[in-house]
Amino acid sequence: MPIPIYQGERLEVVCVRERFPNAIIRVKEYRDDTFICVDRESIADVATFLRDDERLQYTYFVECTCVDYSSWPHERDLPGRFEVIYNLYSLKYRSRIFLKIGVDDGQEVPTLVGVYPGAEYPEREVWDLYGVRFRGHPKLHRFLLPDDWVGHPLRKDFPLGGEDVVFAQNTVGPAVEDESVPHAGESFEGRTGSEDVSGR
C-alpha cells in the first residue's frame, strides 16, 4: 500500500503540518525521498506524533546520523553548522521518512531516547564523532573513541591522520588544533599517503 498523496504532499507532511503548524521549516523531496526539516525543539514531539498517530504508525526507528556542513559550498536546507537526520520507517505503508534538524556548535538537541529507546546508541555515536549534545540522554560519553580522546573526528576541521600514533615510541603527532596538517588520504591533489603527514 503506497503512502497517500494529498495535493502533492505526502500524508505524513500533511498530518505533521496539521498538528504542529509552526514546526515545519521546509519539506525537501529528492530522488523519491522526503526530508521534513523541523524546528529543533519540537523534534521529540514530532517523532512522538509520527509514532503514535494511527494513520502513520512510524514505529520503527531506523537510525539517526549527523552531517557537518561547515565546508559546504552550496545552498543549505537548514541554518546551523550541523544537521541531524532521523530515519523512520512505517510498516503500515512500507514507507520511510527523514526528519532533519539544524544545530549549531554549543546548542543542544532534545533526545529521542524517551520516544524510541533505539536512539541511544546512534545519539551517543553522533555526540562522540560530532560533538552534538543531546539533552536528556542517559549516557552521553565516549563510545567509539577512547575515554580521553580530544575533539570530535568527523567534524570537517578535524584532520585525517593527525592523531597520535599510540604504539610507536617517542613519537608525537600534531595537535588536533593544528589545521595546517595535510590530509593523508588526499591522493589526487598531489599529496599521497606516503608523504610524511604527521610531522615526524
Added chain:
Amino acid sequence: MKEQTFMPSTETLFERTSDTTMIMNMGPQHPSTHGVLRVVLELEGETVVNLDCQIGYLHTGMEKEGEYQQYLKCVTMTDRMDYLSANGNNLVYSLAVEKLLDIEIPPRGQALRVMLAELSRIASHCVWLGTHALDLGAMTPFFWIFREREKILDMFEMFSGVRMMPSWIVPGGLRGDMPEGFEEKLRAFLKEFSPALEEVEGLLVSNPIWKERTIGVGVMTAEEALAYGCSGPIARAAGLAFDLRKSNPYCGYELYDFAIPVASNGDVYDRFLVRLAEMRESVKILQQVIDGLPEGPWSSSDRKVVPPPREELDTSMESLIHHFKLWTEGFAPPVGEAYAAIEGPKGELGCYIVSDGSNKPYRFHMRPSSFMNLQALRPMSIGHLIADVVAIIGSIDIVLGEIDR
C-alpha cells in the same frame, strides 16, 4: 606522548543498584563476544541486573576515511565493515551512489547482484550458525557448516580473486561478468548445500540440550524490536513479516518467488529457526537466478560512471578519454543526499551519502545492522543468567567490524 587508557573505568557506565551486586567484565577478549566487544555486567549472584556494551576497539574511522576517497575507491571501505557479508555492503553502497547518479543497471547486472548478495547471506549465516553453536558448547556444527562456507568463498574467489573482500559490486554495475565455469559450480553447491544444512540441523533442532539453552531465553516482542531499531531475523523471530526484499524491493527481488520465514516467540531458539529457514529461501532464490539469468550487459552503459571495455580503447578516442577521466578523477554525482537500504543478513543495512558535487562523498555513513541490533542485548539479557548472555549475543549475530567501523 600522553598516556592513553584503553580500559575505561566501569564507574562511568552505570551506578550499582544495590550493595549486594557485583560488576563484572566480559570481554573484550572473551571468545564468545565475536570479536572485541566488552560487556560490563552487573550481577546479583549469577543473574544479570544491568549491562552495558563498550565498543570501539575496532574503530578505524572508515566514515571519515571515506570522505577522502573517490566514489569508486570508497567501495573497498565497505567490504571491511561487515566482513562476513561483504557483497551486501558493496551492494548497498552502490545502490546509494546510483540513487544519487540516477542510473539504472541492466537486468543481468541486477540478477548477478542478487546472486552475490544471497551467497553472502548464506555465508554469513553459516558463520553465525557455527559460532553460535560453538558458544553453547556444540563443536561439530562449526566444522560441518564451515565446510559449506568454504565453497561459497571459493566461488567469490572465482569472481574476483579475493575470498572475503570481493568489491565486485561497484556503482554502475559489477566489475565484470560471471566467470566461466561458475554456473556449474553454483549448481553443484546448491545441490549439496541443503543436505549439508539438514545434517547440521539434525544436530541441533531437536537436541534437548540445545532447546534447554535457547527456548524462552532473550525474548523480545515485535514492538520492542522496532522501537530498539532491530530489524532482520530479530524482528522476524518476534512475528513481524518485515523484509526489505519484499516490502521495498531493490535489484529486482520482486521477480523471485521466496517466502519470509517468521516465528512467534522471539527467543533465541526462534531466531535460530528463522535464520535456518532463511538459508533455505536463499537457496531457492539462487536456483531461480541461475535458471533465469538474463543475457546482455551487466553494467550500466553510462560511460561517465562505468569505464569502457578494454577493446574499445584501441579504436575510440572518446572511450580513451572516458577511461582516463574515470581512473584519475572518478565521477561526480549531482549535489544531494540519498539513503539506500537492503535486507542484509543481519537486518536492514543502509547507506547514507551526501554529495557536494565533487568526486568524493561529502558524508559517507553506513547504517550497520549489528550496531542497532546490539542495543537489544540489554533488554533481552536482564533477568537471565550470565551463561544466557552468551547465547543471546550469539543469537543477535553481531560483527564488530561493522559496529565499530
